[in-house]
Amino acid sequence: MAGNGYAKPVLVTTDWLADHLDDNVVVAEVDENTDLYEEGHIPGAVKLHWKDDLQDPVERDVIEKDAFEQLMGSRGIGNDTTVVVYGDKNNWFAAYAYWYLKIYGHSDVRILDGGRQKWIDEGRDLTRDAPQVSQAGYSAQERDETIRARRDAATLTSIAREEVRAIDPDLPVFGILTMDQQLAQQRWPFRVFGSMFAIFAVIALSLSSVGLYAVTAYSVAQRTQEIGVRVALGAQAAQVWWLVMRRAIVQLVVGLTIGIGGAIGVGKLLESLLVQTGTRDSATLTSIVALLIVVSLAACFWPARRATRLDPVSALRYE
Numbered sequence: 001m002a003g004n005g006y007a008k009p010v011l012v013t014t015d016w017l018a019d020h021l022d023d024n025v026v027v028a029e030v031d032e033n034t035d036l037y038e039e040g041h042i043p044g045a046v047k048l049h050w051k052d053d054l055q056d057p058v059e060r061d062v063i064e065k066d067a068f069e070q071l072m073g074s075r076g077i078g079n080d081t082t083v084v085v086y087g088d089k090n091n092w093f094a095a096y097a098y099w100y101l102k103i104y105g106h107s108d109v110r111i112l113d114g115g116r117q118k119w120i121d122e123g124r125d126l127t128r129d130a131p132q133v134s135q136a137g138y139s140a141q142e143r144d145e146t147i148r149a150r151r152d153a154a155t156l157t158s159i160a161r162e163e164v165r166a167i168d169p170d171l172p173v174f175g176i177l178t179m180d181q182q183l184a185q186q187r188w189p190f191r192v193f194g195s196m197f198a199i200f201a202v203i204a205l206s207l208s209s210v211g212l213y214a215v216t217a218y219s220v221a222q223r224t225q226e227i228g229v230r231v232a233l234g235a236q237a238a239q240v241w242w243l244v245m246r247r248a249i250v251q252l253v254v255g256l257t258i259g260i261g262g263a264i265g266v267g268k269l270l271e272s273l274l275v276q277t278g279t280r281d282s283a284t285l286t287s288i289v290a291l292l293i294v295v296s297l298a299a300c301f302w303p304a305r306r307a308t309r310l311d312p313v314s315a316l317r318y319e
Helices: 014-020 065-074 088-103 115-121 153-167 179-222 224-232 237-273 282-308 312-317
Strands: 025-029 082-086 109-112
């Protein structure tokens, strides 16, 4: 057993890392908040992005062997390099990176005890300068699938407890969660607020549709005599229909212009609540604009259709 109480020499202290930064050691920062590296990192540390670097973009699984070899080489990591990973949130994704290197057989991987926060709390140096990394040759082993958890959580929890008990019977084991459970606990406020916003948006859309229908219907009623005169003078149904719809379209364009500008402005205040998307997501804005256009035109369709069927004699007598 290692001196720090672990079965293997996994953890290294901040003192150890500070003393070995100039040795054959590559320090890699892996954060849940991927912007932290640019705000300041341990001198010489390279960045590993938990999604862009360590996740297949199609299958959302471990990247292939050749892609892993290229990634390690681009970070200056060779087969005999000691890799020390650290990050935010109690080394959450640093532990993920540790497992990642182990599944491809890297022999010497360590985790910085206390992670990024401990380094900062001790007042140690941070830098924003990107390190100068030389391309290294790297040859990965085949994936060690035996260290992948493919069974149900209850079975794995029981196995984990037994393994820990075999090493140290007095060591308590609690709070064992799968990644999905861990994410669910951390993200539930965002799901609640997201659901609330979606419900409020549907209510607002319904109210605006009813309001637009009412305003358009009232406008047609107010212009009944005018429409009757136009029909009596030979106006066609399409011309009458366009007369009503044109005003609704002008209102729609003005409303969309103000709404999109407001959405982009307010979106900046909500950036901290967004995950893996931006406040100017073109697909989202386009779909919302398309939905509003369809709803608005549908709300104006029936008043416009009724206007085309007005009897000019009855319309001229309308008060």
